[in-house]
Amino acid sequence: MKVAIIGCTHAGIAAMRQILKYYPEAEITVYERHADISYLSCGTYLHIGGTVKNLADVFxxxxxxxxxxxxKMRLQFDVIRIDAQAHTIMAQNLLSKELVHDHYDKLIMATGSITAIPAITGVENAKVMLCKTCDQAHELYKAAQQAEQVAIIGGGYVKSGHQVTIFQRGPQLLDEYLDPVLAERVTKLLTDQQVHVITNAEVIKFSDTTSNKLCVTTKQAAYLVDLAVICPGVIPQSDLLKGQFTLAKNGAIITDAYMGTSDPDIFAAGDATEVHFNPTLHAAYIPLASHAIRQGTLAGINVFDKRLKSIGTQATTGMLLFDQTIASTGLTLAGAKAAHYQARSAFYQGNYRPDFMPTTAEVTIELVYDQTSRKVLGAQLMSAHEVSQSANTLSVIIQNENTIDQLAFIDMLFSPNFDEPFNYLNLVAQVAVEQEQGYWRT
Structure with missing residues (x-):
């Protein structure tokens, strides 16, 4: 049996490893446009910020x-056409321009996503750069060495010693991950580090100036910088099979819990697909590397024998911003209300461990829950203390449909080295319980 995998970043690699393990007799052919595989996009900002000295280490x-x-690793090959009915592939060697024809018994689409370049006048200017691929990272790093003033379009950040201005189209940063309270804390953290944050700023034009600067024009004003970095969203790359199997409205590939598509011989994983978002019980397009690796693993396991289902996701994510960990999981309060929950949030703010310890740090948590069922729907955390693993814990709480009453008493270790007798996750749930006039009877 012959398996073709198109795309070899996170999902494609994960699928390949599982096929080699569970189906060693299978013949595997991989098609990938680039010469390298496995680039982690987060390496771009880590390299520019100086955390990662050599970009090659990110692979x-x-x-x-x-x-x-x-x-059979066909690197620097571009797949031009797939005939799902005939089970055939036509691809081009990007170096020799030679066309090759292939066939498959099973196909795994791990084609990923492409950058959604905004329709801004002058976006093709050489001083306007993207930051998704490894090649783009090299170009951006080289350009940044000659720049002092950098504009970031889309609410990202650079920790690299540059004078940075962030343009955010909406009223707050990180609106898909944070509600206004923690978003304001992030904004303050940035401004305290001399980052200029401009919200409600829609960029409408990029243009060169006589002084060799780049003019970034919004509807309200114009700003001169040396370099602009666009951090827009991405769109699924599924055009090869358009009209041959079922796609969502945004073009994402629709899969079942085994990562199978509407074609029984085609599986899909990664940024080209939707995920099952547990807090809403619906499919959603949430492109994350963590999703791609899990989906690719499932596609590889199930390609010849549908044995393991996806358990869905809470879209747990986080970042280290200067000295602060910011993490989120599940729904924001705004997202929960949009999903028609009777949602409410509870806030906890306090030190993560006793004051008598040599050092401690404040933790801020917003816990989102449904007032009707009392189930935890989401959470956001921010602290100089490392709270990303607490976001992972809350992801499991949401996955298991636990209530605020259960979270208030869920077993957590205690040691003054690590926390208070009630962990801060217990304490934020206890705040929620008090808001709801006490515990449910058990």
């Missing part, structure tokens, strides 16, 4: 390890 897999196991 976590080498094509040779798969070639040695018998995988």
């Amino acid at each position: 976590y897999a080498n094509p040779n390890e798969f070639t040695k196991q018998g995988v």
Whole structure:
């Protein structure tokens, strides 16, 4: 049996590893446009900020390890056409321009996403740069060495010693991940570090100036910078099979819990697909590397034998911004209300461990829950203390449909080294319980 995998970043690599493990007799052919595989996009900002000295260190897999196991690695090949009915592939070698024809028994689409370049006049200017691929990261790093003033379009950030201005189209930063209270804290953290944050600012034009600067024009004003970085969203890359199987309205590939598509011989994983978002019980397009790896793993396990279902996701994510960890999971309060929950949020703010310890740090948590069922729907955390693993814990709480009453008493270790007798996750749930006039009877 022959398996073709199109795309070899996170989902494609994960699928390949599982096929080699569970179906060693299968013949695997991989098609990938780039010469390298496994680039982590977060390496871009880590490299510019100086955390990662060598961008090559961000790659976590080498094509040779798969070639040695018998995988036919067709790197720098662009797949031009797929005929799902005939089970055939036509691709072009990007170096020799030669066309190759292939067939498959099973196909895994791991084609990922492409940058949604905004329709802004002058966006093609050489001083306006993207930051998704490894090649773009190299170009951006090189350009940044000659720049002092950098504009970031889309609410990202650069920790690199530059004078940074962030343009956010909406009224707050990180609106998909944070509600206004924590978003304001993030804004203050940035401004305290001399980052200029401009909200409600729609960029309408990029243009060169006689002084060799780049003029960034919004509807309200114009700003001169040396370089602009666009951090827009992404869109699923599924055009190869358009009209041949079922797609969502935004073009994302619709899959079942086994990562199978409407074609029984085609599986899909990663940024090209939707995920099952547990807090709303609906499919959603949430492109994250963590999703791609899990989906790719499932596609590889299930490609010949549908044995393991996806358990869905809470879209848990986080970032380190200067000295603060910011993490979120599940729904924001705004998202919960939009999903028609009778939602409310509870806030906890306090030190993560006793004051008598040599050091401690304040933790701020917003817990989102449904007043009707009392189930936890989401949470946001911010602290100089490392709270990302607490977001992971809350992800499990949402996954298991636990209530605020259960979270208030859920077993957590206690040691003054780590926390108070009631962990701060217990304490924020206890705030929620008090808001709802006490515990439910058990």
